[in-house]
Amino acid sequence: MxxxxxxxxxxxxxxxxxxxxxxxxxxxxxxxxxxxxxxxxxxxxxxxxxxxxxxxxxxxxxxxxxLSGPKIRVGELTAPIELERGKMVVLAPDDRVRPGEIPSTYHSLLGTPSMSPGRPTRCGWNISRELR
Known part of the structure; x- marks a missing residue:
């Protein structure tokens, strides 16, 4: 054996x-x-x-x-953003980002079941937050 x-x-x-x-x-x-x-x-x-x-x-x-999955990256921030518990975070396509939002290079992710309001989402290694 x-x-x-x-x-x-x-x-x-x-x-x-x-x-x-x-x-x-x-x-x-x-x-x-x-x-x-x-x-x-x-x-x-x-x-x-x-x-x-x-x-x-x-x-x-x-x-x-x-298998390789999608390459999801945070785009370049125009200014630092402090993440706080309970504070809403907005991920936006990097070509349509507004001040205070976090740009994402993976446009297809946004608005999918993987990134829906209220669903826990993993950001990086072992960091899990709930989207609201």
């Missing part, structure tokens, strides 16, 4: 059939691909190399994929 999973992130430095074969021989049993980095062709090649190595060795090797 397999008790340890050895996860290896694949990228440009180890993207060759020989290297991936050696990684599998060395114990990798789960290949990790981060779709936020690299190109579709490179990811496709990596999957092929992992499958080829697994077939060649007769071993099972899983593939784990991190």
């Amino acid at each position: 397999l008790r340890t999973i050895v996860i290896c992130t694949l990228g440009p430095e180890n993207l060759s059939p020989d290297t991936i074969l050696a990684m599998v021989q060395g114990g990798m049993n789960l290949a990790h691909l981060n779709m936020s980095h690299g190109e579709r062709e490179g990811h496709g090649a990596a999957v092929g190399f992992v499958r080829d190595a697994a077939i060649q060795l007769g071993w099972l090797v899983g593939i784990m994929v991190d």
Whole structure:
């Protein structure tokens, strides 16, 4: 029974059939691909190399994929904004922001179920606030 999973992130430095074969021989049993980095062709090649190595060795090797989500960023503030408990915060598309509002570079987010009034929203790591 397999008790340890050895996860290896694949990228440009180890993207060759020989290297991936050696990684599998060395114990990798789960290949990790981060779709936020690299190109579709490179990811496709990596999957092929992992499958080829697994077939060649007769071993099972899983593939784990991190899907890239939208790049949500706060735009440039014209002046500092102090966040206070209970105070309303307005996120606005950066091309239509008014003084006192926080510009967002991700225009499609605003007005969606993800950003609706009263719904807790995570801003950054482990910071959760309720929108009102």
